[in-house]
Amino acid sequence: MAMPQRPVLPGRTSQQGPRRLARVLAVTAAATTALAITAGGAQADPAGRPDKNEVKAQVDQLYAEAEQASERATAAEEDAKRLQAEATALQGEVAADQEQLNTMRTGLSGLAAAQYRAGGMDPAVQLMLSSDPDGYLARASSLAQLGRERADSLRGIQQQQRRLDQRRAEATGKLAELEAVRDALGRSKQQVQAKLRGAQALLNSLTAAERTQLAAQDADQAEQRAARGADRIDLGSQPAASDRAAAAVAAVLSRIGSPYVYGSTGPGAFDCSGLMYWSWRQAGVSLPRTSQAQAFGGQRISLAEARPGDLVIFFKDMHHVGMYVGGGTVVHAPHPGARVRYESVSAMPVAAVVRV
Structure with a gap:
């Protein structure tokens, strides 16, 4: 399966505001x-x-x-x-x-x-x-x-x-x-x-204005980190680890902008591990449901070896996960009020990298 076309984003734009609470x-x-x-x-x-x-x-x-x-x-x-x-x-x-x-x-x-x-x-x-x-x-x-x-x-x-x-x-x-x-x-x-x-x-x-400002600031900062100071996000040309990984990458990229909802596995809303679970299901692979279990759902590799489709597990207790999509970037579902988005892999402490 051919690797999906890499997105090249225009200048930094604010992600959509937080979902109404x-x-x-x-x-x-x-x-x-x-x-x-x-x-x-x-x-x-x-x-x-x-x-x-x-x-x-x-x-x-x-x-x-x-x-x-x-x-x-x-x-x-x-x-x-x-x-x-x-x-x-x-x-x-x-x-x-x-x-x-x-x-x-x-x-x-x-x-x-x-x-x-x-x-x-x-x-x-x-x-x-x-x-x-x-x-x-x-x-x-x-x-x-x-x-x-x-x-x-x-x-x-x-x-x-x-x-x-x-x-x-x-x-x-x-x-x-x-x-x-x-x-x-x-x-x-x-x-x-x-x-x-x-x-x-x-x-x-x-105030409502302050809440909107915070959400926009959070999204903009994430985009800046993913772009690493450039005017666009460049995922590079590194191929996916496998055809199925390429399909999982295409699936996760198609969900950018989806809202974060605890316990959700898509297709309209996700939590962090639910996004990985759904994306790999589109590639015909059934992952474990939680980030901690996903950390042991494949072959452990180093971050330097990461290729598109690999899972990146964050924090010492492994409570968060994103998908590596190339160029030092992951796609993940961050938290309530935010949407599925790009993020620098170095924005959070990496606990493990897993190749499915």
Whole structure:
């Protein structure tokens, strides 16, 4: 597959403004809530207005913490799906094992009854009184066979019972693990919402014009970093790592300008790992869902070896990811209020580079 044509952007232009956020608190109450959530409130100017740059720094921190919680929530959701499927399968095995055990017990009852009917008298006495010794010996042989079959059935039942008990214990353990994961999922979602409310409260302490200015400034600074001081973004001519990587690059480039939404995997909105997941799906490859799992979803390489299509994992805890598209540039979904965009690979600390 041919590498998609490299975009050459005209002079720096502001990305679209932040997506409209619902006003959840009055300005005074919102600012108070934000101060309680963050380590320290933004300093106000003499007129009582908060400093917008300090607000931005605190909002960026809250967005980073929300993304960390969001990735934990996404991982918990994936674990919950897996555990539910495993628990359901184990419960099906328990039912099948119980049915087989019931059938074996019924068969054993039949063997016991036949043995009782054939062997009610001591075998030595029966042989002495028998008018047909040869016939008796044949029947005695059948009786011994019944005994062996009964012993074999007993051993089979014991083994089946042990297997059934093990399956039941495994199913119970899976269900307990599932419950713990669902609890963790609920806590992570609450943390995401708390961080978002804190960020919104801080933003609400600014005027609408200041919020728009901050969003435009954030987008413009990202574009400047990606252009590295030039008047345009140049992705270079380096080929993708593979045909599928080229398809993933084409897909991610087609999503530039899409809004960031936590937990989203497209096609209209994305979080950071959701953008990678969707883009590679368009190339026929199913990636793990979270950035931490994506960090182990392929071959580790150095940043110097990066080629278009490689995943770049950011921060020590690997809570953010973008796709390398050439020229020292990644495409990523940054944070709420921003849109999928170009960014310099050096704008954030790189934890790993992964070739899918």
